[in-house]
Amino acid sequence: MSEHDAAPAALAGRDSRNLLTRVAAALVLAPVTIAAAYAGGWWWAALVTLATIGLFVEWLTVVGVAEGTRVVIAGAAALAISGLLLALARIEASLVILALGLAGVTLLSGEPRRWAAAGFLYAAVAQMASVVVRLDQAHGFTALVLVLLVVWATDIGGYFAGRAIGGPKLWPRVSPKKTWAGAISGFAASLVVSASFPVFGFGGIWPMLLVGAVLSIASQFGDLFESAVKRRFGVKDSSHIIPGHGGLMDRLDGLVAAIALAAIFGVLRAGVDGVGRALMVW
Numbered sequence: 647m648s649e650h651d652a653a654p655a656a657l658a659g660r661d662s663r664n665l666l667t668r669v670a671a672a673l674v675l676a677p678v679t680i681a682a683a684y685a686g687g688w689w690w691a692a693l694v695t696l697a698t699i700g701l702f703v704e705w706l707t708v709v710g711v712a713e714g715t716r717v718v719i720a721g722a723a724a725l726a727i728s729g730l731l732l733a734l735a736r737i738e739a740s741l742v743i744l745a746l747g748l749a750g751v752t753l754l755s756g757e758p759r760r761w762a763a764a765g766f767l768y769a770a771v772a773q774m775a776s777v778v779v780r781l782d783q784a785h786g787f788t789a790l791v792l793v794l795l796v797v798w799a800t801d802i803g804g805y806f807a808g809r810a811i812g813g814p815k816l817w818p819r820v821s822p823k824k825t826w827a828g829a830i831s832g833f834a835a836s837l838v839v840s841a842s843f844p845v846f847g848f849g850g851i852w853p854m855l856l857v858g859a860v861l862s863i864a865s866q867f868g869d870l871f872e873s874a875v876k877r878r879f880g881v882k883d884s885s886h887i888i889p890g891h892g893g894l895m896d897r898l899d900g901l902v903a904a905i906a907l908a909a910i911f912g913v914l915r916a917g918v919d920g921v922g923r924a925l926m927v928w
Contacts, residue, residue: 676798678693679693679794680791683780683787683790683794684787686787687733688733690776690777690780691729691730691732691733691777692733694729694732694772694773694776695725695729695730695773697898698725698729698770698772698773699721699725699769700893700894701765701768701769701772701894701895701902702722702725702765702766702768702769703722704885704893704894704895705761705764705765705769705875705895706718706721706762706765707884707885708876708879708884709758709761709762709765709875709879710758711755711756711761711762714754714755714756716754717751717754717755717762720747720750720751720754721747721750721751721765721766721769724743724744724746724747724748724750724766725744725747725770725773728740728743728747728770728774729773731743732773732774735781737774737778737918740774744770747770748766748770751763751765751766768902771902771906772898772901772905772906774909775902775908775909775910776905776909778913778921779905779908779909779912779921779922779925781918781919781921781922782919782920782921784923785922785923785925785926786921786922787922788843788848789912789921789923789925790922792840792843792848792854792857792858792861792926793861793901793905793908793925795839796839796840796861796865796904797836797861797862797900797904799832799835799838799839800832800833800835800862800865800866800900801832801865801869801900802832803831803833803834803835803836804824804828804832804866805832807825807827807831808823808825808827808828808831811825811827811828811831812825812827813827816828817870819877820870820873820874821869821870821873821877824869824870824873829866832862833859833863833866836861836862837855837858837859837862839858840854840857840859841854841855841858848926849925849926849927850928853928854928857925860907861904861907861908862904864903864906864907868904869899869900869903871903872895872896872899876895883896908921911924912924912925
């Protein structure tokens with residue numbers, strides 16, 4: 647085999663190993679997430695809190711503020727206390743702590759102060775939304791699974807279609823690898839997932855399709871937003887904590903946007919305690 651032929655073969659081999667690593671990591675993380683979501687309460691609040699503290703630290707690393715120990719401690723402590731309060735369903739108290747945490751992070755960080763504050767807000771919104779969607783005892787778990795599956799379907803469909811089909815780039819200046827084929831295929835996969843819920847008696851077909859479509863679009867915008875932040879600071883991966891996937895920001899970017907939108911919609915339609923019902927009952 648010539649050197650000219652060896653390079654593509656080596657690249658293909660590396661891609662195959664990376665894909666296997668991605669699949670193996672997903673096969674571990676997905677069941678853990680679903681199990682914690684099913685358990686709800688302390689289990690789900692604890693998992694969400696650990697993930698959002700990780701998001702906050704990774705964000706600070708990306709924007710170059712992680713060296714400020716006081717900022718990291720202040721933000722992580724606020725998220726930890728907020729998680730404790732959320733596990734007790736003390737939503738108002740949690741909001742107060744998060745507001746104090748945002749103020750503390752902003753005051754303690756140097757430049758770029760606004761980026762440090764944005765990172766805490768990003769993590770805080772993800773934490774609050776993820777727990778609020780699960781609060782409804784009757785429908786919270788199903789609603790949470792809907793959001794998770796739509797985001798995962800969007801991501802998986804986009805990943806494989808982008809690799810297999812290629813074609814025009816979606817937004818090359820922000821995310822060079824994402825294609826229109828991947829975006830459309832991920833969107834189509836999310837519709838298949840959301841359309842399956844009425845088969846099992848959850849919601850009507852048209853409302854579920856609409857919810858799935860909106861959440862899928864939000865997920866893709868969340869992905870692009872995270873890519874734009876990394877590109878702004880010249881970073882490829884937010885970290886390497888998840889084999890084959892990069893960091894928590896790389897893995898959860900779409901979910902943060904989708905779960906935040908789901909929570910906002912649910913609160914507006916049925917209040918804090920009825921977010922799950924708002925998403926699943928039509």
